[in-house]
Amino acid sequence: MTGIIEVENLSKQYGSGTKALSDVSLSINEGEIIALLGPNGAGKTTLISIICGLVVPTGGTVRVGGHDIRTDWRAARKLIGLVPQEITLEPFETVMNCVRFTRGLYGEGPDDAYIEQILRSLSLWDKRDAATKELSGGMKRRVLIAKALAHRPKILFLDEPTAGVDVALRRGMWQVVEELRREGVTIILTTHYLEEAEAMADRVGVINKGQLLLVKPTAELMGEFGKKTLTIELDQPLTLIPDELTGRNLRLTADGRSLCYEYDTRAERTGIARLLGDLAELGITVRDVSTQQSNLEEIFMSLVSEPRQEESA
Numbered sequence: 001m002t003g004i005i006e007v008e009n010l011s012k013q014y015g016s017g018t019k020a021l022s023d024v025s026l027s028i029n030e031g032e033i034i035a036l037l038g039p040n041g042a043g044k045t046t047l048i049s050i051i052c053g054l055v056v057p058t059g060g061t062v063r064v065g066g067h068d069i070r071t072d073w074r075a076a077r078k079l080i081g082l083v084p085q086e087i088t089l090e091p092f093e094t095v096m097n098c099v100r101f102t103r104g105l106y107g108e109g110p111d112d113a114y115i116e117q118i119l120r121s122l123s124l125w126d127k128r129d130a131a132t133k134e135l136s137g138g139m140k141r142r143v144l145i146a147k148a149l150a151h152r153p154k155i156l157f158l159d160e161p162t163a164g165v166d167v168a169l170r171r172g173m174w175q176v177v178e179e180l181r182r183e184g185v186t187i188i189l190t191t192h193y194l195e196e197a198e199a200m201a202d203r204v205g206v207i208n209k210g211q212l213l214l215v216k217p218t219a220e221l222m223g224e225f226g227k228k229t230l231t232i233e234l235d236q237p238l239t240l241i242p243d244e245l246t247g248r249n250l251r252l253t254a255d256g257r258s259l260c261y262e263y264d265t266r267a268e269r270t271g272i273a274r275l276l277g278d279l280a281e282l283g284i285t286v287r288d289v290s291t292q293q294s295n296l297e298e299i300f301m302s303l304v305s306e307p308r309q310e311e312s313a
């Protein structure tokens with residue numbers, strides 16, 4: 001199946017000599033939400049900017065809805081809405097006029113009924129006559145989304161949509177994104193908040209030093225790396241793991257006070273009940289137990305601290 005966005009062997013070297021992207025290939029399906037994760041300077045904004053036609057690549061091709069972004073840029077651009085990282089709004093203009101104006105930029109005629117629908121869905125309708133300078137940071141960010149949606153794009157890019165936004169508003173933003181997805185909009189977002197990717201994205205792409213390290217369904221990524229550790233705090237410290245318990249994925253902490261048992265969360269039998277039973281039989285008394293699940297943050301850190309070749313794209 002051909003994706004709504006097809007990126008092939010994309011590279012970018014800025015005039016300064018910085019190599020921001022190296023041979024990136026990626027296919028994005030219509031209607032999906034994909035999150036691009038990567039540390040500062042990884043190349044996420046460069047990738048988005050190239051797809052949106054704002055930065056010229058050094059090599060490779062990008063097709064949006066089948067249109068080459070260089071030779072057929074007008075058609076490609078019409079399909080795209082971009083919510084930039086920086087808040088750039090005309091301070092004295094009203095919310096309504098800001099969004100109307102953007103529609104005009106795409107050569108679309110006035111459609112106040114549609115703008116009303118967008119502003120209502122973003123909880124901005126009450127603020128339609130307010131000058132943008134009177135709005136809070138979170139509201140300004142929502143005006144940027146309204147502007148990006150003004151020409152009914154099929155694809156929406158959100159470059160760090162919730163940077164500097166408080167937790168409540170961040171969750172509100174997730175809901176907006178979810179509603180857009182239900183309407184069939186394809187969404188590409190960059191984020192530093194791993195919980196955001198975990199909560200929203202169908203797939204996650206990890207970028208580091210200009211390379212796309214992997215692209216995987218979020219659930220698969222979590223499952224593949226999703227191990228849980230059971231920490232069993234002992235009443236009396238041990239010096240060694242008893243022979244009866246060898247070969248069980250057990251580790252004794254340096255102080256001998258806890259046993260750590262790593263298990264696969266997806267396994268039919270985790271082996272926890274058997275382990276606790278065996279400990280009791282050996283006369284080892286347990287003081288407390290706790291579990292920790294590896295989250296996307298740990299997965300991400302393990303990927304970017306140990307650069308690997310692209311696995312799949």
Ligand SMILES: Nc1ncnc2c1ncn2[C@@H]1O[C@H](COP(=O)(O)OP(=O)(O)OP(=O)(O)O)[C@@H](O)[C@H]1O
Nearest residue numbers: 014016018020038039040041042043044045046047
């Ligand atoms: N206009 C430019 N001229 C020269 N170098 C640039 C330019 N824009 C970006 N770069 C460099 O390209 C690299 C990738 O930058 P980019 O902004 O794409 O990263 P990013 O992943 O979006 O980072 P962040 O998470 O900090 O926004 C960085 O080394 C950056 O300094």
